[in-house]
Amino acid sequence: xxxxxxxxxPLFIPLLIFFTIFIIFLYGPILTIMILSFQGESxxxxxxxxxxxxxxxxxxFFGQPRVGEFRxxxxxxxxxxxxIMTLCVVVGTMVGQxxxxxxxxxxxxxxxxxxxxxxxxxxxxxxxxxxxxxMGWRVRWYTxxxxxxxxxxxxxxxxxxxxxxxxxxxxIEEAARDLGAGEWVTFREVVLPLILPGLIGVGLFGxxxxxxxxxxxxxxxxxxxxxxxxxxxxTSNATDPTLYAxxxxxxxxxxxxxxxxxxVTKVLQNRADKRKEKxxxx
Amino acid sequence: MTPDQLDDHANAPSVTHTWRTRxxxxxxxxxxxxxxxxxxxxxxxxxxxxxxxxxSFWRYSSFVMTPDFVWDNYKIVFSETYxxxxxxxxxxxxxxxxxxxxxxFPISYFxxxxxxxxxxxxxxxxxxxxxxxxxxxxxxxxxxPFLGRHGLLNSGLLAIGLITEPxxxxxxxxxxxxxxxxxxxxxxxxxxxxxTMVRxxxxLIEAARDLGASQWRILxxxxxxxxxxxxxxGTIFVVSMVLGDFATVSIMGGGQRASAGLxxxxxxxxxxxxxxxxxxxxxxxxxxxxxxxxxxxVDVKKEL
Numbered sequence: 001x002x003x004x005x006x007x008x009x010p011l012f013i014p015l016l017i018f019f020t021i022f023i024i025f026l027y028g029p030i031l032t033i034m035i036l037s038f039q040g041e042s043x044x045x046x047x048x049x050x051x052x053x054x055x056x057x058x059x060x061f062f063g064q065p066r067v068g069e070f071r072x073x074x075x076x077x078x079x080x081x082x083x084i085m086t087l088c089v090v091v092g093t094m095v096g097q098x099x100x101x102x103x104x105x106x107x108x109x110x111x112x113x114x115x116x117x118x119x120x121x122x123x124x125x126x127x128x129x130x131x132x133x134x135m136g137w138r139v140r141w142y143t144x145x146x147x148x149x150x151x152x153x154x155x156x157x158x159x160x161x162x163x164x165x166x167x168x169x170x171x172i173e174e175a176a177r178d179l180g181a182g183e184w185v186t187f188r189e190v191v192l193p194l195i196l197p198g199l200i201g202v203g204l205f206g207x208x209x210x211x212x213x214x215x216x217x218x219x220x221x222x223x224x225x226x227x228x229x230x231x232x233x234x235t236s237n238a239t240d241p242t243l244y245a246x247x248x249x250x251x252x253x254x255x256x257x258x259x260x261x262x263x264v265t266k267v268l269q270n271r272a273d274k275r276k277e278k279x280x281x282x
Numbered sequence: 283m284t285p286d287q288l289d290d291h292a293n294a295p296s297v298t299h300t301w302r303t304r305x306x307x308x309x310x311x312x313x314x315x316x317x318x319x320x321x322x323x324x325x326x327x328x329x330x331x332x333x334x335x336x337x338s339f340w341r342y343s344s345f346v347m348t349p350d351f352v353w354d355n356y357k358i359v360f361s362e363t364y365x366x367x368x369x370x371x372x373x374x375x376x377x378x379x380x381x382x383x384x385x386x387f388p389i390s391y392f393x394x395x396x397x398x399x400x401x402x403x404x405x406x407x408x409x410x411x412x413x414x415x416x417x418x419x420x421x422x423x424x425x426x427p428f429l430g431r432h433g434l435l436n437s438g439l440l441a442i443g444l445i446t447e448p449x450x451x452x453x454x455x456x457x458x459x460x461x462x463x464x465x466x467x468x469x470x471x472x473x474x475x476x477x478t479m480v481r482x483x484x485x486l487i488e489a490a491r492d493l494g495a496s497q498w499r500i501l502x503x504x505x506x507x508x509x510x511x512x513x514x515x516g517t518i519f520v521v522s523m524v525l526g527d528f529a530t531v532s533i534m535g536g537g538q539r540a541s542a543g544l545x546x547x548x549x550x551x552x553x554x555x556x557x558x559x560x561x562x563x564x565x566x567x568x569x570x571x572x573x574x575x576x577x578x579x580v581d582v583k584k585e586l
Contacts, residue, residue, distance in 0.1 A: 008396075009497070015392040019406075022389055025465070026413045029424030032434070036427055046432045091318045098315035109316055110583065116327050118518060118573045120526025122543045123562045126550055127330025130337055130559065147326035154322060163586040212417040214529055215543075219550055231419045235533050247420040254415055 030251065037244035045241060056245035069230065070246065074253075076141055077227040081207040083142070084149050088157040088206030089199050096161030097187075113155035121215030124151050129219035139222040148220040149213055153206040160205065164198035197269040204261045211254055331566070338559035347556050355560035364545065364561065368568075371542040374456075374531075375524040378463045382520050383513065385464070386471035390512070391505070394479035395487075407476060414469045422462050422533045429453040429461075454536025462534045467523055471516035478512030478585065479505070514580045522569050 040051025060070050099106060128148050132139050176190045214228035221229060234243050341350040397403045428434045429452040436448040451457060490500045528543030542565045549558035
């Protein structure tokens with residue numbers, strides 16, 4: 001327990017061990033397949049490693065893998081994720097801003113968001129599939145697929161934006177208004193720069209959720225697969241470590257993207273802090 | 283007076299009707315701002331769910347569905363096979379919920395109370411979240427080289443002589459399904475519990491200790507009640523996700539295990555939309571009932 005500065009509680013060591021096991025549990029499997037994706041050419045789906053090679057990566061990118069295609073689905077997932085990211089930031093900020101004015105129906109909007117999160121994913125797939133079918137619309141990854149992903153990512157965006165505004169210091173904004181800045185100018189010049197790091201978090205979250213989303217994509221993507229659909233297709237008839245190479249590549253890519261986003265956030269955060277100091281100093 | 287009204291006052295000398303349009307615009311503002319959000323969820327959530335409800339009453343025979351109002355599809359759903367499927371799904375939800383809670387509570391407690399530096403706490407929490415940024419499917423597959431017949435677990439057990447033959451039931455069984463689900467969903471329990479625990483005022487604990495409460499008593503009477511909202515939110519997430527899961531059951535069950543979500547997926551694949559819809563309606567009602575009961579105990583908005 002926190003208080004006495006020197007003495008650790010007797011629970012510390014057992015909990016530390018438990019925590020370590022938890023971390024191994026979380027990381028172990030993914031590290032295993034990363035190692036196995038470097039399996040030698042004659043190696044199989046499990047240990048032992050029969051040499052080390054890049055053979056399965058070559059098969060994935062350049063060869064004719066028996067199952068699965070990488071580039072097309074990857075591009076689609078990337079584009080879809082970027083679209084989702086943008087929409088989450090814009091629509092999420094707008095609806096979050098709406099919540100700052102008390103309005104009738106705010107509760108309805110909030111519970112709509114919660115329902116969207118807890119509805120079983122496969123229901124969204126089925127529902128959108130049926131709706132589009134009945135209306136005579138074609139399901140495509142950039143229409144129905146995009147919508148399906150929004151039902152999962154937008155409510156999260158709203159929750160995060162609400163959390164950001166809960167911690168937002170209103171006095172700076174009011175100061176700007178008192179100095180005669182209009183609504184839009186206040187938002188653009190004062191509010192936006194301050195919440196920007198949080199908004200990048202919203203976008204990042206939306207991107208990752210969409211990039212990995214499978215269940216809501218199941219029926220809604222149409223004839224072209226996104227990455228998770230392609231992976232799912234591979235699992236049922238995986239016979240060689242190409243699947244692991246696939247897993248390694250997507251994992252590394254999503255981590256790289258997140259990392260680069262975080263760096264950008266950090267830079268913007270620093271800038272926002274400086275601006276805040278400047279505002280306070282003025 | 284709100285800042286907006288102040289704003290209007292500054293422009294007061296202008297013509298009255300522009301003032302009126304402006305105030306009307308001000309009143310409409312939150313609705314305009316919320317409308318894209320509501321529009322998107324109407325098109326991709328409300329209408330689809332309504333479509334499901336409608337076609338769950340349609341007649342279906344040999345790949346053709348006709349608009350009607352019959353209970354046939356629900357009769358199929360309430361047949362013994364599918365009731366058993368539902369029961370199995372609830373069993374997964376219960377077991378996974380218990381396990382994630384048993385894991386998440388001590389982990390959050392450790393991070394919130396045993397780690398003293400804020401920076402360290404954030405770093406360790408982030409360490410927990412990184413694996414959740416990779417695809418669920420990949421993390422499912424990742425268990426195969428570990429649990430399989432020739433996997434690490436069997437090799438290890440063979441090597442130390444605990445078993446003499448590889449054990450088959452590790453993979454493509456309830457064991458692998460539950461293990462994988464726990465792996466995938468734990469963060470959704472850890473994050474909310476951790477979030478409520480870090481906000482507990484340490485003075486309360488200090489006060490309890492000064493009054494002579496034992497560590498166990500502090501845990502039971504201060505920390506547990508104060509982190510119960512986190513537990514509720516985590517429960518909502520984990521249970522609703524397990525109830526709807528079909529990918530994990532499909533991959534880790536190797537086609538041998540059933541869940542409501544997977545049953546729906548299979549019906550969709552064989553174009554039995556009305557039956558799938560009826561099954562989906564039942565699953566939705568169960569999920570919403572469960573969530574609304576839990577929601578009545580917590581104010582989610584306050585937790586943000």
